[in-house]
Amino acid sequence: MMRACLVPEFGDPEVMTIGEAPRPYIANSDTLVRVKAAGVNPIDSKTRAGKGTAPFIDRMPWIPGGEFAGVVEQAPYELAPFQPGDEVFGMVLTPHYSGAYAEYVSTPFMSLARKPRSLDWASAGATPLAALTAWAGVVEAGRVYSGQRILIHAGAGGVGHFAVQLAHFYGAHVIATASERNLDFLRELGADEVIDYRSQRFEDAISGPVDVVLDLIGNVKDRTGTRSLKALRDGGLVINVPTGSWPEMHEEAAAENRDLRASSLKLSPEGRILTTIAQLIDQGDLVTHLDASFPLEEAVDAHLLLDEGRTRGKLALEL
Numbered sequence: 001m002m003r004a005c006l007v008p009e010f011g012d013p014e015v016m017t018i019g020e021a022p023r024p025y026i027a028n029s030d031t032l033v034r035v036k037a038a039g040v041n042p043i044d045s046k047t048r049a050g051k052g053t054a055p056f057i058d059r060m061p062w063i064p065g066g067e068f069a070g071v072v073e074q075a076p077y078e079l080a081p082f083q084p085g086d087e088v089f090g091m092v093l094t095p096h097y098s099g100a101y102a103e104y105v106s107t108p109f110m111s112l113a114r115k116p117r118s119l120d121w122a123s124a125g126a127t128p129l130a131a132l133t134a135w136a137g138v139v140e141a142g143r144v145y146s147g148q149r150i151l152i153h154a155g156a157g158g159v160g161h162f163a164v165q166l167a168h169f170y171g172a173h174v175i176a177t178a179s180e181r182n183l184d185f186l187r188e189l190g191a192d193e194v195i196d197y198r199s200q201r202f203e204d205a206i207s208g209p210v211d212v213v214l215d216l217i218g219n220v221k222d223r224t225g226t227r228s229l230k231a232l233r234d235g236g237l238v239i240n241v242p243t244g245s246w247p248e249m250h251e252e253a254a255a256e257n258r259d260l261r262a263s264s265l266k267l268s269p270e271g272r273i274l275t276t277i278a279q280l281i282d283q284g285d286l287v288t289h290l291d292a293s294f295p296l297e298e299a300v301d302a303h304l305l306l307d308e309g310r311t312r313g314k315l316a317l318e319l
C-alpha cells in the first residue's frame with residue numbers, strides 16, 4: 001500500500017483526504033517511480049469537482065495528478081532507458097492523466113525524461129503537463145517561427161508562462177494578457193507587448209493583427225475566444241486550449257469570411273519532447289516559475305488557491 005490523496009466522491013476541495021491506496025503495479029513498458037513532487041493543474045480541480053474527465057473515471061476513490069518528478073524504483077527490463085535511482089519527471093497516462101498525488105506512480109517510459117538538473121523537486125514536478133501543452137500550442141499547432149506575431153491569453157499562468165517563453169525563444173513577437181500585477185512578470189519572460197485584460201480590450205490594445213492566438217481562457221470569460229478573431233490577420237489561426245469552452249468556434253471563424261482557422265488542442269505526453277524541454281531549462285532558456293508548494297497533506301489548500309484562477313506560474317505538492 002502507499003500514501004495518497006484520495007477523492008472518494010466528486011465535489012469541493014474538502015472532499016480530498018489523505019489515506020492508503022494500492023501501490024501501482026508495472027506491466028509492459030511501465031516504470032515505477034517514487035514521487036517527490038506532483039504538479040497541480042486546473043484539470044485536477046475540474047475533475048475533482050465532477051467535470052473535466054470525471055465522466056470517464058470508473059473507480060473511486062480517485063487519485064488526482066497528471067504530472068510528477070521522482071526517483072525510479074523499478075524498471076520494466078534491464079536495458080530500459082530509466083533504471084532504479086534515476087531522477088525523472090513526466091506524466092501519468094492512465095486513467096486520464098491522474099494518480100500523481102501519491103507516493104508511487106506507474107507510467108510507460110515513453111512519458112518520462114530525465115529531470116532537469118537545475119530544478120528542485122517541486123519545480124520539476126510542476127513542469128511536464130503545462131510545458132508540454134505550451135509546446136503543443138506554440139511549436140506543433142501554432143508552428144510559430146521568427147518574425148511571426150502571437151497573442152497569448154493568460155500568459156502569467158501555468159501553460160501561459162511557458163508559452164510566452166517558447167514563443168520568445170523561437171523568435172516571435174509575443175503579445176500576452178494578464179492583470180496589472182503580472183505585467184512585469186510577462187516582460188521578464190520575454191513578452192514584447194503586455195495587455196492588462198481588466199483595463200483594456202485586448203483586440204483594441206494590440207499594435208496590429210497577429211498570426212496566431214493561443215487562447216488559454218476560451219469563451220468561459222468575457223467571450224475571449226470570439227473576441228480573439230478580431231485580433232487575427234486574414235488566414236490567421238486561433239488555438240482554443242480549454243477545449244469545449246467555445247463549441248461554436250468553427251462557425252464563428254468561418255463567418256468572418258477571412259479564411260480564419262480555429263483549432264482545439266490536446267497535449268501529447270511525450271518524453272522525447274520533455275527531454276528537449278529539460279535541455280531548454282538547463283541551458284537557461286526556459287524557466288519554471290513556482291508560485292507555491294504545499295505538502296501532500298495540504299492538497300485541499302492547493303486546490304482552494306488554484307480555484308481562485310490567479311496562479312502565477314505553477315503550484316506543486318511535495319511528498
Ligand SMILES: NC(=O)c1ccc[n+]([C@@H]2O[C@H](COP(=O)([O-])OP(=O)(O)OC[C@H]3O[C@@H](n4cnc5c(N)ncnc54)[C@H](OP(=O)(O)O)[C@@H]3O)[C@@H](O)[C@H]2O)c1
Pocket residue numbers: 041042043129130133153154155156157158159160177178179180181182197216217221222224241242243265266267306309310311312313
Ligand atoms: N487541452 C489541454 O490539453 C490542456 C492542457 C493544459 C491546460 N488546459 C486548460 O488550459 C487552461 C489554462 O491552464 P493553466 O494551467 O495555464 O491555468 P492557470 O495557471 O490556473 O491560469 C491562471 C492564470 O490565468 C490568468 N487569467 C485569469 N483570467 C484571465 C483573463 N480573462 N485573461 C487573461 N488572463 C487571465 C491569471 O492571471 P491574472 O492573475 O493576472 O488575472 C493567472 O495567471 C485551463 O482551462 C486548463 O484546464 C488544457
